[in-house]
Amino acid sequence: MTDRVPGFSTLAVHAGAQPDPTTGARATPIYQTTSFVFNDADHAASLFGLQAFGNIYTRIGNPTTAVLEERVAALEGGTAALAVASGHAAQVVVLQQLLMPGDEFIAARKLYGGSINQFTHAFKSFGWNVAWADPDDIGSFERAVTPKTRAIFIESIANPAGSITDIEAIAEVARKAGVPLIVDNTLATPYLIRPIDHGADIVVHSLTKFLGGHGNSIGGIIVDAGTFDWSKDSKYPMLCEPRPEYHGIRIQETFGNFAFAIACRVLGLRDLGPAISPFNAFLILTGIETLPLRMQKHCENAKAVAEFLSGHRAVAAVNYAGLADDKYNKLARKYAPKGAGAVFTFGLKGGYDAGVSLVSKLKLFSHLANVGDTRSLVIHPASTTHSQLDDAAKVKSGAAPEVVRLSIGIEDKEDLIADLDQALSA
C-alpha cells in the first residue's frame, strides 16, 4: 500500500487530532485540568522518570496542548514541538538548552523589537551574550562566529518591515560553525515558508499572530527539526551529558531525533514554568484549521494595499517584498512564492507628524501593538514596539521615525484602501 501524501490544508485540520477515546468528541476537548491521576505508584515513577508516555501535570504537558504541538510540528515538517506561554517564553526555553553563562549566540539585527530587548537586556543577566549580524550581509554572520557561539537566530520574514531573510545562506554559516540555526517563523507561518526545508534546525513561533490568527490568545511554540547531531561534541551539556535531575539520563541518547523538543519540555518548561493554558491551546488550534485560507486572503489584501500606497502622493516609500521593485522581491519569490506575508512598513513624506496624524484618522485599522489578526492593524514602531532602541538602532532595525507599520487583515481590500485613502487625504 502506498501512503498518500496529505496536503498542507489537510494537515492544518487533522494533524495531531483524533476523536476522543472516552466520549467520541470530534473537536479536540479542552482538558482544563491541572493534573492527571496515576494508575499506580509504578506508573507515576515511570512518568516522572521519562520512561512512559503520558500526562502528569499541565505545566509539563496537557492533552489539548499536545494536539497543538503535533499539528504545528506536522505543518513545519519537524519531529516534535513544545507549546509554551508566549513567543518570548519559547525563546528563553530554546536558548536555556543551548547556552551556559558566558556563551554567545548570533542574532540578525532585523528582529521584532521585543526580541531585541530580550536578547540585549534580559539575557545579559543570564550571562548569554548576543552578537548582532546584518541579515543583508551574510559575511557579518561568518565574522561573528567565535569558539563560544552556540546558535544563530533569525526571522524568516523580519519584523517590522517584512524583509525576507536568505535562510539557506545563513544555514550554511551555522552548519560550518557546528551550531543550530533557529528561525522565528511567526510572520511567514509554515503556509508561506517552511524554514526546516531550507536548513533550519529549530523553528520558533509566537502563536499569538497568524497561527492563532484571531487576536485572542497569547502563545508560543518550539519545533525540533530533528536534524542537529547533539552528540558530536560537548558544547551542549543539556542534551548530551547525564542529567542529574533525571537520574543520569542522557536526553540525546534516549530520545534520538526529537531530543531537543524533549529537553525543552523536561529541562526548560518543567523548571522555568511558562506553560500555555489549555484553553489558549484550544483557541489557537481552532485558528490553525483555517490558516491556509486566511493566509491567502492576508497576502492578497496586503499586496493590493501595498500597491495602492506605492502610488499615493503622500507616501515616500513602501517596503513590501511582494512588490516587483522591492529590494527583497527576489528572495520573496524564492522563499515565499505564495505571498510575502501581510506585515510591512511605509514612510510618509510628512515624516513623524504625518505618521501620527494618519494613525489617529484611520477608522477601520486598529492602533495597537500586535500583528497577524483577522483585523487590520496599524502602529508607529518608533514610538511603541521599537521605542526602547536608540535612533541609530531604530533605523538599523527598520523602524525609522517616519515609518508606519501595517498588519493587513482579512476584511474586503476595497474598504481597507478607502480607509487609508481618507486618512491620507484628510
Next chain:
Amino acid sequence: MNHDAYDDDYIRGILNGVKSIAMVGASPVNVRPSYFAFKYLAQRGYDMIPVNPGHVGKLLLGKPFVAALSDIGGPVDMIDIFRNSSHIIPVVEEALKLTPLPKVIWMQLGARDDAAAGKAEAAGLKVVMNRCPKIEYGRLSSEISWMGVNSRTLSSKRAPIPTQGMRLSLNRSSLGGGETAASNRAAKKSEPT
C-alpha cells in the same frame, strides 16, 4: 532495503508480526534506556527475554536473564540489540546460528552495522537499524503524541484507551510515504558538501 528511511508499513509489519523479543544488552538499572524500552514492550504485550551475561541469575521485571541467545531454549521472533555499533556483528552471527532463525534483527537508536545487516538479510531476516522499537510503537499508535511528537500519522477513528498489557492499533494512515523524514534530512545534512 533502504536503511536510511524505512516505510512505516515495514516497521508496522514487524511490530504487528513479532510476539517474542530477546533484548541483548538489557539493563536492570532503571534509568537506562534499555530498561524502560524493555518495560514498555512488556506492557504492550510482547514476550520479552533479557539477554545479558553480567546478570544471569537475576530477574528483569519477572523474566530471568539469559547469558546468550543460545540459552533461550526456544524460538524467538526478534532480536533487539542494545549495544553500540562495534558490538553488533558477533550478536548477529550468534542469532544466525539459532534454529529456527529469528525473523527480525533490530539495532537500537544510534547503532548501525551495514555489514551485519547484509548478513542477516542474506539469511532472509528483516533488519531495522538506528531506531527504537518503543519510539516506533509509540509513534505508530500515536501514544507518543502525548509528548508533542509528530507521529506522522492521521486517523479519524476513535482511539482505544490503552490499558496494561494491551496491544494498540498501529494501523493509522501514514503521511508522506512513511519514510522517517527527519532521519532523511539528518542523513542528507551530514553529507559533505
